[in-house]
Amino acid sequence: MESTVKPNLLISGVSDAGGGDYEKVKIDGVGTIKGSIAAVNFDTNGMTKVLGDLRANIMDCDGMIKVDGHLTAGKSVVDGTLKVKGSLKAESLAVNGFLRIDGDCESEVLDLEGSFEVQGLLNAGRLNAVLQWKGEAREIGVEFIKVRRTSKASWNKLWRWIMPKAVPGLKASVIEGDDIDLEYTEADIVRGNRIRIGKGCKIGLVEYRTELNAVSGAKIGKEVKTGD
Amino acid sequence: MEQELISKKELLDEKGISYGQLYRWKRKQLIPEEWFIRKSTFTGQETFFPKDLILTRIDKIMNMKDDLSLDELADKLSPLLPAFELRKADLFKRNIVSHVVLERFASEDKESVVYTYEKLLYFYIVDKLLQAGEMSLEEGDKLLQTMKDHYPKFEGKPCELLFMRKMGVSSFALLSVPAEIYFETGVKLIARLSMAESIEHLKGKLE
Numbered sequence: 001m002e003s004t005v006k007p008n009l010l011i012s013g014v015s016d017a018g019g020g021d022y023e024k025v026k027i028d029g030v031g032t033i034k035g036s037i038a039a040v041n042f043d044t045n046g047m048t049k050v051l052g053d054l055r056a057n058i059m060d061c062d063g064m065i066k067v068d069g070h071l072t073a074g075k076s077v078v079d080g081t082l083k084v085k086g087s088l089k090a091e092s093l094a095v096n097g098f099l100r101i102d103g104d105c106e107s108e109v110l111d112l113e114g115s116f117e118v119q120g121l122l123n124a125g126r127l128n129a130v131l132q133w134k135g136e137a138r139e140i141g142v143e144f145i146k147v148r149r150t151s152k153a154s155w156n157k158l159w160r161w162i163m164p165k166a167v168p169g170l171k172a173s174v175i176e177g178d179d180i181d182l183e184y185t186e187a188d189i190v191r192g193n194r195i196r197i198g199k200g201c202k203i204g205l206v207e208y209r210t211e212l213n214a215v216s217g218a219k220i221g222k223e224v225k226t227g228d
Numbered sequence: 229m230e231q232e233l234i235s236k237k238e239l240l241d242e243k244g245i246s247y248g249q250l251y252r253w254k255r256k257q258l259i260p261e262e263w264f265i266r267k268s269t270f271t272g273q274e275t276f277f278p279k280d281l282i283l284t285r286i287d288k289i290m291n292m293k294d295d296l297s298l299d300e301l302a303d304k305l306s307p308l309l310p311a312f313e314l315r316k317a318d319l320f321k322r323n324i325v326s327h328v329v330l331e332r333f334a335s336e337d338k339e340s341v342v343y344t345y346e347k348l349l350y351f352y353i354v355d356k357l358l359q360a361g362e363m364s365l366e367e368g369d370k371l372l373q374t375m376k377d378h379y380p381k382f383e384g385k386p387c388e389l390l391f392m393r394k395m396g397v398s399s400f401a402l403l404s405v406p407a408e409i410y411f412e413t414g415v416k417l418i419a420r421l422s423m424a425e426s427i428e429h430l431k432g433k434l435e
Contacts, residue, residue: 106255123254123255124251141247141250141251141254143252144248173273176247177248177251178249179248191237192247193246226237
């Protein structure tokens with residue numbers, strides 16, 4: 001089969017573009033894509049808005065990006081803000097800043113630093129979260145999860161000054177996984193094989209199969225050992 | 229014939245799999261989204277699965293995962309209609325649907341005619357209901373026509389077939405799922421079949 005060469009899309013400054021199938025998309029400045037777009041390489045600096053779906057093999061975004069449809073990505077790195085109205089599916093995703101997804105979020109590897117809000121199911125192979133502000137998800141299902149609060153207190157002070165109520169920490173109704181390692185987490189139910197409940201946690205019910213490790217400061221409503 | 233459900237916890241215990249595996253398979257699309265049924269129970273929200281479907285699916289995954297990568301597996305298990313075709317003569321020989329069905333509904337077709345998977349599926353479902361003794365041959369005609377006219381409209385989206393009777397008068401309906409349906413009194417629901425389940429069963433028979 002003869003492969004056609006896909007075009008590139010370059011935006012510098014402020015501009016709109018239609019959707020389409022591209023090899024390389026580079027946006028510096030403010031760009032709006034009026035439709036669905038697919039790209040092998042999607043690289044943006046500044047503010048980008050996609051009014052349809054976005055598909056990218058490699059995605060690198062600095063600044064702010066909003067997707068009205070679904071986002072499907074291979075390896076992706078976002079420094080800044082990523083907002084998706086649909087669902088997100090990725091091979092690996094690293095977000096340094098703020099992530100907001102109205103649908104479900106699926107990724108093999110997920111590194112979140114800063115803050116996030118997922119309204120649906122957060123499903124990841126390995127989820128690493130370092131929270132500077134709050135993290136929220138309805139339901140989390142993983143093979144491995146580690147939640148920490150950032151050690152740098154300087155930002156915390158600023159956030160708390162802006163939003164006095166915001167305390168960095170994770171909030172979810174259900175967290176399920178094989179290896180679970182939590183700190184500063186508030187959840188109704190945590191279920192898994194090996195579970196560590198660290199400081200600042202408030203969990204309603206913990207169901208574990210092999211191992212439960214809880215520090216003395218953690219609040220756990222009920223512990224149940226399941227299986228065999 | 230309501231679908232039997234199994235809770236996530238029961239499923240994991242019964243099959244000896246972990247949460248991580250289950251979520252991994254979901255990510256790889258080995259387990260379709262619509263099988264995750266969320267229901268509220270006294271402990272809060274719980275996830276349930278259609279029992280027969282999920283148990284056979286998990287057996288399949290566990291049997292094949294040593295030989296195939298998960299991505300290859302996903303292709304094999306895709307819920308869409310497989311691109312599988314069969315000649316009428318072979319259908320007859322392999323006894324996938326009973327001879328009565330073929331005689332009644334396909335007598336005009338030549339032996340060499342090739343049926344699409346869709347067509348095979350229709351025959352299979354008609355056959356299933358006939359064999360169960362729930363449906364007459366005349367009703368089979370109606371059912372076949374209903375599926376022919378309306379099933380393609382779902383474009384592979386999950387749906388169910390309803391077969392009901394009131395005062396001896398029968399009727400069929402195709403319904404997209406998940407959906408709840410209530411009938412007036414006097415209506416007897418005779419069969420409720422998930423098309424996805426039938427596709428799976430037929431796939432098993434053809435392999």
